[in-house]
Amino acid sequence: MPGLMSNLDLMKEADAFPYEDSEPEAYKALSDTLYTLIWKGGHPLGYMLDSVLKTLLDTPEEIRGPVIVDEAKRTVRAFELPTEAERTARVAGLMKYWRENKTFDILRGWRNELWPIYGKDDEVIYSAERSGTGLLGIMRYGVHMTGYVKDETASYGMKILVAQRAANKSTYPGMLDNSVAGGLMTGEDPFECIIREADEEANLPEELMRERAKFTGMVTYIYITDERAGGEAGQIYPETQWVYDIELPTDFVPTPNDGEVANFYLWTVEEVQQKLAEGRFKPNCALILADFFIRHKIMTPENESNYDEIVRRLHRKLPFPGPHQIAPSTASV
Structure with a gap:
């Protein structure tokens, strides 16, 4: 039928993300539109779209905090505050700002649920509003x-x-x-x-x-x-x-x-x-x-x-x- x-x-x-070994052209084409969100030690946390990174950089720094972009490696570092509570609060403030300004349609589905972002050794380094996790590309x-x-x-x-x-x-x-x-x-x-x-x-x-x-x-x-x-x-x-x-x-x-x-x-x-x-x-x-x-x-x-x-x-x-x-x-x- x-x-x-x-x-x-x-x-x-x-499982729609292309595999590098079997779909190299599709993998490269998609990867060229992404930045890898990384943590201090360099390990990856998620895949962020070009468009989201641009919006992040256009957001006032007092809302988003410092953001470090490596264009050559296509990596981005953000939310690197001393404690988990401070980092979670920073991400929450960013998501709230985007929601209030109707920046992303996805945030209309606000759940008021915090989802974890892990660092090494299964340590929760911060949490993010459920409806906004895709914007950061995190697990x-x-x-x-x-x-x-x-x-x-x-x-x-x-x-x-x-x-x-x-x-x-x-x-x-x-x-x-x-x-x-x-x-x-x-x-x-x-x-x-x-x-x-x-x-x-x-x-x-x-x-x-x-x-x-x-x-x-x-x-x-x-x-x-x-x-x-x-x-x-x-x-x-x-x-x-x-x-x-x-x-x-x-x-x-x-x-x-x-x-x-x-x-x-x-x-x-x-x-x-x-x-x-x-x-x-x-x-x-x-x-x-x-x-x-x-x-x-x-x-x-x-x-x-x-x-x-x-x-x-x-x-x-x-x-x-x-x-x-x-x-x-x-x-x-």
């Missing part, structure tokens, strides 16, 4: 969970719980989503975060989560936003997701609590695969489902010719410091 997306197409949409962290029920009448012996995002959400309205997902705030434990999100989004009891939810590893990728993300397209989102599975009781009925989910569906693997192929899922949720299919032997080297590249894109090597550098098998939750 024409127009359907392959599994690899879905991975390339979610973003979240949690995603796939819920399923055993059903011997269905293929693979299961049906998968799929959420549909509310039509009024500022990002990816109306698209299909994983059973439960959310962003990880500064200082928040990933497992406690998925428990909170499960309650808010699906009314999943805490005791059921603690008993049945299982951490399965991390996925890492670099997404590039389009208009569905809200605000300016082309922002660079290096992301890490802590991934969980939960086998749900057959009589469990999810109910949205926070207005972010419009509906839940319990679909067979084939129904989920069809919706994936139609491009109905939020891009990174398609990536999480691919990880689920691999772990549950639904996607295998025998039935997927691009298996190795899909696995590579699920676990992209990222240059930025942070907890994602811990091997998935030993990651702490």
Whole structure:
């Protein structure tokens, strides 16, 4: 059927940043439009667009603080104050200024949530407003969970719980989503975060989560936003997701609590695969489902010719410091 997306197409949409070894021309073309935000020791924190750097430099210095740009190396240093609290306050003041001056559309989706930026040794060097992280191109962290029920009448012996995002959400309205997902705030434990999100989004009891939810590893990728993300397209989102599975009781009925989910569906693997192929899922949720299919032997080297590249894109090597550098098998939750 024409127009359907392959599994690899879905991975390339979610992990959209070109690979230097296999896509050198595309990699160079994009890199030439970016500056690397670095920390004092020289290690990278994120990829900042030319346009954002220009806006940063045009912002009054009493708001942004000193900014050091190396044109030759295409690096930028900023927010280098003595303490984490001072640095966080500086970034908050910048984001507030941009928001009040309507500088970037993306800040209309202000969340009032602080997300961490890590230095070496997993030290949080400062935090930034969630909606503004893409402007700095810094690492973003979240949690995603796939819920399923055993059903011997269905293929693979299961049906998968799929959420549909509310039509009024500022990002990816109306698209299909994983059973439960959310962003990880500064200082928040990933497992406690998925428990909170499960309650808010699906009314999943805490005791059921603690008993049945299982951490399965991390996925890492670099997404590039389009208009569905809200605000300016082309922002660079290096992301890490802590991934969980939960086998749900057959009589469990999810109910949205926070207005972010419009509906839940319990679909067979084939129904989920069809919706994936139609491009109905939020891009990174398609990536999480691919990880689920691999772990549950639904996607295998025998039935997927691009298996190795899909696995590579699920676990992209990222240059930025942070907890994602811990091997998935030993990651702490």
